Amino acid sequence: MTRDLTTFPISQNARFKLLSSGFFIKEDLNGFTPNELATETGLTVEEALDVLEIVFPASSNSESDILSCSALDILQDEKSRSSITTFCKSFDSILNGGIPPMKITELCGCPGAGKTQMCLQLCVSVQIPKSLGGIDGEAFFIDTEGSFVAQRLVQIANGCINECKANSQDSDVKDFTIDKVLKGIYYYHCKSYTEVIAQVNLLHQFLEEHKKVALIVIDSIAFHFRYGFDGSYSLRARLLNGIVQSLVKVANDHKVAVVLTNQMTTKIHEDGSSNLIPALGESWGHACAIRCILSWDEEKRQAHLFKSPSMAEGKANYTITKDGWQQDSDQLLSRIIVIDEFWARVYEPELKRQSTEWEHAGSPKRQKVHQNPSPVKLMVIKAYDVRGFIVCRFVPHGRTVTAQYYRDFLVQRGVRDKCPDLVDSAIILHDNVRPHKAEREHKATPRLGMGRIGAPTILSRHFSL
Numbered sequence: 001m002t003r004d005l006t007t008f009p010i011s012q013n014a015r016f017k018l019l020s021s022g023f024f025i026k027e028d029l030n031g032f033t034p035n036e037l038a039t040e041t042g043l044t045v046e047e048a049l050d051v052l053e054i055v056f057p058a059s060s061n062s063e064s065d066i067l068s069c070s071a072l073d074i075l076q077d078e079k080s081r082s083s084i085t086t087f088c089k090s091f092d093s094i095l096n097g098g099i100p101p102m103k104i105t106e107l108c109g110c111p112g113a114g115k116t117q118m119c120l121q122l123c124v125s126v127q128i129p130k131s132l133g134g135i136d137g138e139a140f141f142i143d144t145e146g147s148f149v150a151q152r153l154v155q156i157a158n159g160c161i162n163e164c165k166a167n168s169q170d171s172d173v174k175d176f177t178i179d180k181v182l183k184g185i186y187y188y189h190c191k192s193y194t195e196v197i198a199q200v201n202l203l204h205q206f207l208e209e210h211k212k213v214a215l216i217v218i219d220s221i222a223f224h225f226r227y228g229f230d231g232s233y234s235l236r237a238r239l240l241n242g243i244v245q246s247l248v249k250v251a252n253d254h255k256v257a258v259v260l261t262n263q264m265t266t267k268i269h270e271d272g273s274s275n276l277i278p279a280l281g282e283s284w285g286h287a288c289a290i291r292c293i294l295s296w297d298e299e300k301r302q303a304h305l306f307k308s309p310s311m312a313e314g315k316a317n318y319t320i321t322k323d324g325w326q327q328d329s330d331q332l333l334s335r336i337i338v339i340d341e342f343w344a345r346v347y348e349p350e351l352k353r354q355s356t357e358w359e360h361a362g363s364p365k366r367q368k369v370h371q372n373p374s375p376v377k378l379m380v381i382k383a384y385d386v387r388g389f390i391v392c393r394f395v396p397h398g399r400t401v402t403a404q405y406y407r408d409f410l411v412q413r414g415v416r417d418k419c420p421d422l423v424d425s426a427i428i429l430h431d432n433v434r435p436h437k438a439e440r441e442h443k444a445t446p447r448l449g450m451g452r453i454g455a456p457t458i459l460s461r462h463f464s465l
Contacts, residue, residue: 012198081255091303091316105290105292107119125160131173135214138184140203146189161178222262222263237281290308
């Protein structure tokens with residue numbers, strides 16, 4: 001299997017001389033001694049030796065270690081690792097808890113969508129103490145656009161610190177200060193794509209020296225790669241592919257989360273229509289494990305989970321305040337699911353209105369309508385939100401609605417099946433009948449990720465459809 005030389009942690013000077021001399025892939029160096037390689041490329045013998053040792057390392061047991069790892073080991077490792085919260089509950093929900101470690105997450109969006117704001121938010125969130133469910137790590141911010149503003153970072157950090165101290169008085173939370181947050185964020189400004197490649201190749205060494213770093217941010221990956229290649233998109237694709245391969249290895253070897261931001265570009269179709277798509281081409285869309293597209297207009301901001309290996313496609317509204325990313329307050333109403341029960345008859349009396357209906361000669365003879373209501377009644381459980389009905393279930397005749405039956409309605413073939421993207425952050429609004437107040441239901445609802453509130457009297461009245 002061929003491997004591009006740009007994917008190896010070779011110094012920038014050596015890489016330039018190798019590429020200039022026609023050495024592009026690993027196989028090009030086969031059979032060369034340090035002296036021969038130095039003569040061909042202009043490197044010193046010591047530099048040529050270093051290159052060969054990096055490209056052709058001594059055999060190790062890494063392959064056998066990989067083969068001995070089972071799916072159960074991977075599952076247990078994933079469960080033991082915490083995600084990085086975005087401080088927007090709806091966004092965390094569609095991401096299954098936040099930005100995951102050991103994965104590359106791409107945030108795409110137009111200028112002003114909040115990509116850099118999210119990167120700054122994550123650099124602060126990754127340092128939340130473990131006593132509050134955080135990682136207590138550090139972050140490395142690679143800036144290509146010059147959009148890193150320390151004063152804005154201080155505002156976001158203040159909001160996060162105040163929130164944490166309001167929820168806990170532990171000693172580690174008291175030590176969570178502005179100075180500690182700022183010292184825990186390492187920064188480098190890349191002025192060209194060669195510097196981006198160099199920094200990515202040096203990440204292994206950097207992470208070996210800074211063991212607490214749990215987040216790598218590149219804002220943005222597209223800035224230096226959109227222009228300057230003079231139509232040589234194959235070269236750009238190879239360089240980007242090398243960067244991604246290096247980042248994947250870094251993420252897995254050092255158990256860190258990697259977040260990249262990407263710009264948007266306009267795609268013009270054959271019929272003359274156009275739409276916005278993430279930059280860097282279609283092949284780049286396969287590079288990152290998770291892709292989120294951020295959009296906004298005058299009314300609202302929305303995050304769209306477009307691609308994920310573990311979660312279904314979903315959307316979440318958010319807002320950007322002085323304290324950073326926050327839950328959109330308008331979304332609170334959309335999270336409320338009202339559940340109510342009422343009695344319904346099998347059929348109701350009908351009226352004869354044939355005289356007001358159009359008929360023709362071939363119209364079938366009408367059946368005699370029911371004159372009396374059905375003596376049999378069934379209980380109906382319905383769930384609805386601001387968008388309308390979610391699900392309606394008829395309780396079998398003679399069946400008692402217990403706390404277990406009510407819980408099954410929430411989980412099995414009920415609310416969860418109809419709106420899986422909402423139910424993990426839903427707030428259940430119901431009345432005070434006995435199954436709703438049962439201890440089993442009180443314990444089950446939080447485990448399902450749902451909140452619950454009692455309904456006012458006006459909402460507790462039964463009514464028919």
